[in-house]
Amino acid sequence: MSDHPSRYHHVLPEIVEQLASDKPFGAAKMQATRYSYADAMLELGERNPDVVVLDADVSKSMRTNDFAKRFPERSFNFGIAEQNMMAAAAGMATTGLIPFASTYAVFASLRALDQVRNSIHYPRLNVKIAASHSGITPGPDGVTHQGQEDLSLLRAIANSTVVAPADPVSAKLAVHAAAAYDGPVYLSFTRDPVPTIYSPDFPLRLGRAVVVRDGWDATIIALRDLVAHALVAAARLAEAGLEVRVIDCHTLKPLDVECVLRAAHETGAIVTAENNVIFGGLGSAVAEVLVENHPIPMQRIGVRDIFTESGPYLALLDKYGMSARHMAEAVRQVMARKRRA
Amino acid sequence: MSDHPSRYHHVLPEIVEQLASDKPFGAAKMQATRYSYADAMLELGERNPDVVVLDADVSKSMRTNDFAKRFPERSFNFGIAEQNMMAAAAGMATTGLIPFASTYAVFASLRALDQVRNSIHYPRLNVKIAASHSGITPGPDGVTHQGQEDLSLLRAIANSTVVAPADPVSAKLAVHAAAAYDGPVYLSFTRDPVPTIYSPDFPLRLGRAVVVRDGWDATIIALRDLVAHALVAAARLAEAGLEVRVIDCHTLKPLDVECVLRAAHETGAIVTAENNVIFGGLGSAVAEVLVENHPIPMQRIGVRDIFTESGPYLALLDKYGMSARHMAEAVRQVMARKRRA
Amino acid sequence: MHQVSSAARTEIGPSIEELKGTAQVIRRDIITMIHAAQAGHPGGSLSATDIVTALYFRIMRLDPADPHWPDRDRFILSKGHACPVWYAALAERGFFDKTHLATLRKLDSILQGHADMKKTPGIDMTVGSLGQGICAGLGMALAGKLHGKDYHVFVMIGDGESQEGSVWEAALAAPRWKLDNLTVIVDNNGIQNDTFTDDIMPVEPLAEKWRAFRWNVIEIDGHKMEEIVPALESCLYRDPPDSAGAEGHQPEDCDTTVTRRPGIPTVIIAKTVKGRGVSFMENVPAWHGAAPNDAQAQAALAEFAEGLR
């Protein structure tokens, strides 16, 4: 084996072992992180009587109906009325409740964005927005249900905290971290199952990116579902003798500037990877930090200026240039630019 | 005089003359570009029977009621129902009409963003969105009426064309260019009066940035109302012996990559200036291009991670770090970084 | 220039009995395609089937060879998740080859999970985010009036969809512009995504609401062709070709009399059964967005075969 297990941090050993194989996640426990959210809400509901869950007729799909069954008096289904749900959540938060407003990313970040901005973020009320179907993770549903730009939209709103956890373990931790934080948090979850890649010791702290693989030749900074694919890319590049750092940038905003700059200084070349448009999201955030502090070659992986389409989730990642092989190719390109510079 | 009139392009001579003075726009004809939009619509209405104007109860403020008076049968006031207006505009466009949907930036980019994305941009229908009160140009109204992130939001939407003209002359040209283009265009206008800085020969072509002042020491890339202030910054820096290029990047998307890269290569240091949040807008767009092609020192001027407040427009620009002196300071800083690099 | 005009709309039209048969064919295609895709929304497709069939096979003026014909009537399935019924009807009507149906929701398909007007011939508006199709339909109706055209715009919305505020924005606007060339049909099947509408966010009394928004309201059984056809014909903006005059038109094989109300848009509130036609899907919320497995698909198809015989 050409890869070094000791280079990985918080990644389950059985995952590390197979990363470079044909079926990198053959052994992984697969789960959609929307369900990790639902699980975490059950725990939170037990622990904190101020926690309430708001739905907009997708509680079956997000399994927040589990919370509704266990805590019926703290569960509110607004029907298909996302605007009302978001502004009502703000009103609830003024009384000390901690509302988790749950819907799909497209509806949270588009249909109700005015309420999200003016009623929640402007007065900085303690509302958590739980968005499933982020990125093009609801493959077969097609464009209208694919939150391909939600991270960019939420990052543009002042006072926002935007969190996009990579796997079921970190997703649950992110929910608890959001609940503990006083202020609005946008939580981005996947519709499709993603591999469980982390051990329970994953140190999720809002605003602190995590180096999940060491490396010195280049860095891939990824978030949400693309972290797993970044690990695969790194493992394959390791077989070719390249040591690539992988950073799980679960908190897109506030960005962990220190971690990004350390990677810039120590590896000299960066690839960003997000299942999100390449306008205004992770790639932009990292580019901003680089040009303002330490300009080095960088390349973005993400959805280009296009609406995608229906199809199986992984096939879409591949068709739209976001799979491990695209990341590996991008790493080679930024490294070539680094050498030329 | 230490400044060189020949360095300026398409800028009115009487403007150039006073740029470095205490009252740089004392001689300028002041007009809100929302009114330039209304004027252009009258011309378009005469010329093109397919052009219709849609309003959402701010036609008095945007003066599109002039169009309504002249072409009552082609004017539709939806009342305070921006969602309906945007989706109805899409429906109209399917029949060959060219709807200009007019409202404030906050409502176009927030309240109706789902309709703007799914009914207009996804099917790429020929709707023009005319947004007044972009940036924090509606000073005294306060945050809920200040479109401080509209450019970032619209840039994140696939298939979008985002145009933010600097002055009344280019604003009118932009409206005509948008009408001639087949597809959605977002037009961003100011609520407050801005100086007329351009001569009628201003070469507004969608997607083509314009160098309005030559320079080799650094470049300020600006859009909308901040272009005028960038010219002032450049004129003042010229008195200190620095030659700063100023680019009017009226089309934020698609970005004029060639023009940006030429500036990067020829001047080696860039400041971006937008009356818009620094997340996802012009600063991000330029940073993306730089890191992916020619990483050099850059700095962003814009609204930080904060909601602003009520106040006089120019006082707000100053308080929130977007006036000529901030740009000049930023230029000195990027130049220092360029020298160190 | 264009030679179709009223010829495209079959002068006599299929009989009520023929329409019933066509509806069963469409139901079969719905189940077949959702089964093949192993994803999609059978419940709301089946509740809408009879009405969509009446529209595409008897009411609407269309030319399958020229889906962009400016004079065509428009239909928008604002409850876009139910697009399998739309795709099946368009294919059966000849807008595209039936072989496409098997590609539903697959990569590179012309049949997206929610309907995309730029990918599928005959789809008049891209839909999927609830509450937008009705507003787009309003825009088309406004355009029709402006252009002096006599086409009619039909929009179908869901009862759950009626919770969206934008629906009521459009409801407020249509009478203000006297859009009697616009008809909204509510597929009132009593179920939304999570469960029964009454247990989530009741929308009744729907008729009273639409009346208060100044619409002409017709209430029908959304599965009785004998009620569907005359209700739809009664609100047609232009005279139906086989009608003597605008007032009190009554097709011979239908049992309902309805009167046109010039200058007033009509809403047809259709009482329907979600999953209609497949015994085990009928009125069961779980079938809102679930695909049948092999055995279930077979059972469903067997029921249709029964009905078609």
Next chain:
Amino acid sequence: MHQVSSAARTEIGPSIEELKGTAQVIRRDIITMIHAAQAGHPGGSLSATDIVTALYFRIMRLDPADPHWPDRDRFILSKGHACPVWYAALAERGFFDKTHLATLRKLDSILQGHADMKKTPGIDMTVGSLGQGICAGLGMALAGKLHGKDYHVFVMIGDGESQEGSVWEAALAAPRWKLDNLTVIVDNNGIQNDTFTDDIMPVEPLAEKWRAFRWNVIEIDGHKMEEIVPALESCLYRDPPDSAGAEGHQPEDCDTTVTRRPGIPTVIIAKTVKGRGVSFMENVPAWHGAAPNDAQAQAALAEFAEGLR
């Protein structure tokens, strides 16, 4: 812990006559502050004045010294552009010093162009984008029920604002959750930004609409204290302190009898005059969002002085 409870709400309360006087003081402050700012919305501030006065000086349970008191009644001016009336009432009620009024819309002021709950003591919700305050009020009413509190939530919306779909989303939801601790007041002044509501997008019949959405509807003259006070008291979630029981409470100095409807939210549709109290502003659309010049302000203040004498 907190000592105010019902004492904060004046047991006897100012008389109807006293309230009328207070309303004139508030009108004066509205004109003064908008004149000083040379920007703002006098029309909708003046049409709302009598109702806002009744709320803050007779109906609501509050403690100006503790604006965040959890048991306080809430008021949300969903039509947030009319915040000068809110600021004037809060200042008059002692929430902050009146000297602030002169800073309206100025840099660094606590009085934003549209109300900001984090900057102004007593503002219960940040508003300005129409159609959101009513939804936020719904959330507060839900929270009140969950916490077992007896506070009441009042929300005022505009007639133009009633065109926003989100208003109807909230209208649909409140009866579903039996929010009898929520009262919506429509400032039905017949004018919106561009001109008369009937010429833009008519919203009538408003009472019929709200009834179809299952609300208890009360229609009043929004400038007659004798109608305003009993209407507001009649829907108060808890018993008014001077009331014998829940049913048929009738304050002695008022001439309207109204009955509480447990489990049903109430909407008060108040017929008002935009610009009320300033003769040249009354029912003139141009005064929606224009500030008076020196002469106009003087003329307006003279009219109030007349009324206050």
